[in-house]
Amino acid sequence: MTEETARIGIVGIGNMGVQHVKHVIDLPNTELAALCDKNANRIDTAFALEDPPADPSASDEGGYAARLADVARFTNYQQMLDGAELDGVIIATPHYDHPDMSLLAFERGIHVLVEKPIAVHVKEAQRMIDGYRAAREAHTDLVFAAMFMQRTWGHWRKIKSMIADGDLGRLLRCSWLITDWFRTQSYYDSGGWRATWRGEGGGVLMNQCPHNLDLYQWIVGMPARAYGFVSFGKHHRIEVEDEVTAYFEHENGMVGHFITTTGESPGTNRLEIAGENGKLVYEGDELIFYRNEWSSIKQIRESESGFEAAPHRRELIQYEPKTTHGHEHIIENFADAILNGAGLIAPAEEGLNSVAINNAIILSAHKRQMVELPIDGEEFAALLEQYIADSPA
Secondary structure (H helix, E strand, O other): OOOOOEEEEEEOOOHHHHHHHHHHHHOOOEEEEEEEOOOOOHHHHHHOOOOOOOOHHHOOOOOHHHHOOOOEEEOOHHHHHHHOOOOEEEEOOOHHHHHHHHHHHHHOOOEEEEOOOOOOOHHHHHHHHHHHHHHOOOOOOOOEEEOOHHHHOHHHHHHHHHHHOOOOOOEEEEEEEEOOOOOOHHHHHOOOOOOOOOOOOOOHHHHOOHHHHHHHHHHHOOOOEEEEEEEEOOOOOOOOEEEEEEEEEOOOOOEEEEEEEOOOOOOOEEEEEEEOOEEEEEEOOEEEEEEEOOOHHHHHHHOOOOOOOOOEEEEEEOOOOOOOOOHHHHHHHHHHHHHHOOOOOOEHHHHHHHHHHHHHHHHHHHHOOOEEOOOOHHHHHHHHHHHHHHOOO
16 A cells, blocks of 8 residues: 555445446545456456546546456455455445455454445344454554445535534424335346345345435434334335335434335435424425424414414525535545545444344334334344245245
8 A cells, every 4th residue: 555545455346346446446545456256257247348437537548447457356255355465345245245254354454345235134233343343452443434325415415414503403204205216127137136035135125225224314313213014025026125114203202204115116205304493305406495484393382373384485405416426435535544544424333223224114014013223133133034034035
């Protein structure tokens, strides 16, 4: 490692791994040091027809395939950790692999950026976090980050800052209708591991919605209780969930709703957060604040009218527009944390929260009752094993 670049290895050269390779090559503070995939031909196949970098002026070395010629390649992850000169690794493998791969890196003092979700269930997520904390006793500067790139998007950051600054006052309700994750049967048939309890550990909550669940808790905090209504294989020939409605209760009295599916077209992405001072609505790249002239709680308590709501005005809120998908910002931040001790945008320890909400929804649906958070990790692990045992996949 030079003072300017962090040497990064990438394991899992699938859809996301290919994108991460491009970003590591193009970013100014990262150097691609090694690639690993159990399929030895996948790297060449993935990049054989790749175009040159988006910014040709950034390099005169040609396309990505040519720039990978001298990069060390491995089909065994442990051999990559031991045989390549690495500062950090990006783990872009199937979900079940994340804990053990992270722990192997921690043991060697190698920094980790792991794809979402960090693990399939809370017991495994906690094992990762415990291993990371133990490794920091020997490697005090060890970095553990998660690929929650939506935290870099301007509208979510603006919403979070407005709530943190108290613009909405006491929060009353957070409702997210996120049904634009449409997928076809062909998508699920494209890989034998997809949408199976054994291969993926879940459906829309595990694959598509970790970002949304992370943002929910990042913006308004963790719920204290959850009730889940879940349909398994309602719209597709799959064994896992493809339609979910969840109800949350928070200790501060706020209630939450989370509705998602991969079976609805056209879908909706609408977030409403209501507080005593008004309501924030994000939909269609537009952020609107319906700002009350005074608190609705004050109106309830003091108004002599039986029906009149607090007066409000409609404000269009400006935010920094999204210019990229954000993965490169997380990778750049990961490298900056390795090189300079920068604070992480998405610490992986916080990834436990989205896994916990996911597991709570599924556990509640199974038990047909409200469950408390944090849930019993052993109970959910046993339920998952039961689903796997009953699976024909």
